[in-house]
Amino acid sequence: MAWPRLVINQHKLRNNVRSVVKVCKENSITIAGVTKGLCAHPIIAEIMISEGCSWLADSRMTNLIQLRTLFPDVSLMLLRIPMPSEIPFLVRYTDCSLVSMPQTIKMINSCCESLNCRHGIMVMCDLGDLREGILAEDMPEMLETLKSSPNVECIGVGVNFGCFGGVLPSEDKLSDLVNAGKAIEEGIGKKLTFFSGGATSSLSLIEKGNMPPEINQLRIGEAFFLGTDTTGMRTIPSLNQDVMHLEAEIVEIRRKPSRPFGKIGADAFGNIPVFPDRGNRLRAIVAVGKQDVRISGLCPFGSGIEILGASSDHLLLDIEDHHEELNVGSILKFAVDYSAMLSLSTSPYVEVEVAG
Numbered sequence: 264m265a266w267p268r269l270v271i272n273q274h275k276l277r278n279n280v281r282s283v284v285k286v287c288k289e290n291s292i293t294i295a296g297v298t299k300g301l302c303a304h305p306i307i308a309e310i311m312i313s314e315g316c317s318w319l320a321d322s323r324m325t326n327l328i329q330l331r332t333l334f335p336d337v338s339l340m341l342l343r344i345p346m347p348s349e350i351p352f353l354v355r356y357t358d359c360s361l362v363s364m365p366q367t368i369k370m371i372n373s374c375c376e377s378l379n380c381r382h383g384i385m386v387m388c389d390l391g392d393l394r395e396g397i398l399a400e401d402m403p404e405m406l407e408t409l410k411s412s413p414n415v416e417c418i419g420v421g422v423n424f425g426c427f428g429g430v431l432p433s434e435d436k437l438s439d440l441v442n443a444g445k446a447i448e449e450g451i452g453k454k455l456t457f458f459s460g461g462a463t464s465s466l467s468l469i470e471k472g473n474m475p476p477e478i479n480q481l482r483i484g485e486a487f488f489l490g491t492d493t494t495g496m497r498t499i500p501s502l503n504q505d506v507m508h509l510e511a512e513i514v515e516i517r518r519k520p521s522r523p524f525g526k527i528g529a530d531a532f533g534n535i536p537v538f539p540d541r542g543n544r545l546r547a548i549v550a551v552g553k554q555d556v557r558i559s560g561l562c563p564f565g566s567g568i569e570i571l572g573a574s575s576d577h578l579l580l581d582i583e584d585h586h587e588e589l590n591v592g593s594i595l596k597f598a599v600d601y602s603a604m605l606s607l608s609t610s611p612y613v614e615v616e617v618a619g
């Protein structure tokens with residue numbers, strides 16, 4: 264058994280997937296299960312498939328190639344708009360990519376021509392969040408490109424919210440997406456299969472009953488993994504918020520002054536630290552650090568434990584007010600947010616354990 268460890272309760276995860284799939288189904292919405300938050304872990308992907316996600320989606324080609332090998336028949340979507348250098352791989356291993364650049368579509372088209380195949384795309388529309396996507400004025404050029412790219416099949420339109428600009432999904436914005444999709448249908452003379460109305464943050468529209476009826480797909484990760492909606496700044500009722508936690512081991516416990524003593528320079532990351540004087544306090548060092556996890560995304564289980572800071576390999580805690588006795592070798596648990604989950608699942612130093 265090795266620490267640090269990210270422990271995932273598969274029953275709680277399964278229940279989250281099941282309940283999101285169910286509400287979406289009642290609203291004629293299918294789900295692309297987004298695996299990138301846990302680095303496309305095979306057990307997690309299998310749970311998404313068996314609970315009714317009709318697609319799996321990931322932002323990284325390496326994750327998608329692994330998924331393709333394990334699940335030859337599942338529909339796979341590349342979430343990050345493609346790098347030109349990965350086009351030969353996405354054409355071979357995935358069924359659909361999210362795209363925003365006409366140049367990229369032309370490159371996909373010529374790659375498909377030379378391989379004598381076709382590739383599906385969804386055109387991303389930027390409705391204000393200012394990450395990827397076309398603006399309204401870019402539609403004519405997009406339509407021209409689609410019409411002259413016979414090996415690229417436009418199967419839908421999609422949008423992101425809350426990824427860069429923090430823009431929230433709304434009925435109005437999703438109606439704009441539907442209209443963009445209708446403009447494409449008219450322009451290319453073909454119906455679109457998917458109106459992909461966003462991610463976890465769009466679930467709130469279903470709950471409030473104001474999701475436009477044309478929206479028929481969402482791409483969901485965070486709600487499954489954490490039961491939260493970071494963009495909407497809320498926990499999602501009826502989902503488990505305790506699917507996973509971090510476990511790490513204590514390597515030092517000592518009562519020490521709360522202020523560093525000596526002449527003060529910068530810390531290991533070039534910042535000049537400032538600490539209030541709270542007298543002597545019981546401190547613990549936990550063997551986990553910035554190489555393992557984004558520290559600001561952690562929240563210790565149990566009361567009276569406070570995160571003081573961290574270096575590459577050490578997490579410093581004030582445990583003066585904690586009621587239980589802790590020792591060297593004690594395991595502490597931490598709740599994780601999306602950023603902590605992402606960093607933990609991509610650190611080679613962290614073991615991921617799917618339990619239950």
Ligand SMILES: *Cc1c(COP(=O)(O)O)cnc(C)c1O
Binds near residue numbers: 299464
């Ligand atoms: C990560 C991602 C998602 C999933 O977002 P969640 O908030 O985790 O549900 C959906 N779409 C795209 C394009 C993404 O990059």
